[in-house]
Amino acid sequence: xxESSTYVPPKVWQWDKESGGKFASINRPIAGxxxxxxxxxxxxPLQLYSLGTPNGVKVTVLLEELLALGKREAxxxxxxxxxxxxxxxxxxxxxxxxxxxxxxLLDTSTNPPTRxxxxxAILMYLAEKFGEFLPTAPSARAECLSWxxxxxxxxxxxxGGFGHFYAYAPEKFEYPINRYTMEVKRxxxxxxxxxxxxxxLCGDDYTIADMANYPWYGHLVIxxxxxxxxxLDVGSYRNVERWAREIKExxxxxRGQRVNTTWxxxxxxxxxxxDASDLD
Ligand SMILES: N[C@@H](CCC(=O)N[C@@H](CS)C(=O)NCC(=O)O)C(=O)O
Numbered sequence: 001x002x003e004s005s006t007y008v009p010p011k012v013w014q015w016d017k018e019s020g021g022k023f024a025s026i027n028r029p030i031a032g033x034x035x036x037x038x039x040x041x042x043x044x045p046l047q048l049y050s051l052g053t054p055n056g057v058k059v060t061v062l063l064e065e066l067l068a069l070g071k072r073e074a075x076x077x078x079x080x081x082x083x084x085x086x087x088x089x090x091x092x093x094x095x096x097x098x099x100x101x102x103x104x105l106l107d108t109s110t111n112p113p114t115r116x117x118x119x120x121a122i123l124m125y126l127a128e129k130f131g132e133f134l135p136t137a138p139s140a141r142a143e144c145l146s147w148x149x150x151x152x153x154x155x156x157x158x159x160g161g162f163g164h165f166y167a168y169a170p171e172k173f174e175y176p177i178n179r180y181t182m183e184v185k186r187x188x189x190x191x192x193x194x195x196x197x198x199x200x201l202c203g204d205d206y207t208i209a210d211m212a213n214y215p216w217y218g219h220l221v222i223x224x225x226x227x228x229x230x231x232l233d234v235g236s237y238r239n240v241e242r243w244a245r246e247i248k249e250x251x252x253x254x255r256g257q258r259v260n261t262t263w264x265x266x267x268x269x270x271x272x273x274x275d276a277s278d279l280d
Contacts, residue, residue: 042077
């Protein structure tokens with residue numbers, strides 16, 4: 001430890017000042033809508049309200065994979081939710097996701113429409129609806145869901161913990177960087193040992209477990225998030241790198257990653273998608 005803190009927590013925490021850092025302006029301690037705003041509805045059965053972050057692209061990649069298999073009912077409208085401007089707190093968005101986080105899905109092909117929030121729940125819902133990318137045999141299904149839910153439990157340590165303190169916090173603090181680096185390296189080792197035995201996370205087949213984990217751990221090792229390849233010595237996780245490089249080349253992955261993305265190289269951005277031709 002090189003820094004010491006003079007901060008003494010008050011008896012009762014008060015929401016009286018911004019915490020600083022990249023996302024400080026949207027952080028708030030209460031749920032619910034801050035303003036009235038209906039969500040737009042497009043022409044396709046599936047309406048996705050999202051942003052091209054690692055959690056968002058899990059879903060657009062699955063939808064593009066389903067379309068690549070010829071599942072026409074997987075056609076979707078992808079609307080941009082600008083989370084840095086607080087769009088996740090609009091009344092329409094909150095009615096689809098009371099947790100005010102992207103991604104959120106509305107399936108208008110059911111009566112009444114089905115809302116689904118939480119990326120893992122959305123992946124499972126779509127995989128079951130279309131009968132793809134999730135094994136049906138009980139043991140294989142359990143293994144796939146284990147790696148899917150592993151991602152939902154583990155990725156916040158990578159994003160909200162490591163990524164936040166290493167890349168986004170207003171200052172570099174040794175204590176949280178050490179704590180989350182330790183955990184993220186352990187997680188990478190968990191993946192690496194599994195992938196030493198298997199081509200994909202659950203075996204020979206590419207599943208929603210890979211789609212959930214690739215935008216986090218895959219992007220981490222190939223340098224697409226947090227610029228931490230050297231710091232984490234990602235070269236020592238050879239199997240994770242091999243897995244990530246294979247998935248990166250899938251055409252549906254390349255397409256899905258562009259959807260709702262508004263940063264980076266211009267040819268990798270597509271703020272909204274309302275037709276397959278938008279990506280061509
Ligand atoms: N557990 C959620 C996490 C979703 C999440 O953290 N989304 C972030 C963007 S990646 C978000 O919408 N943040 C807006 C906010 O916190 O206000 C999931 O897997 O869907």
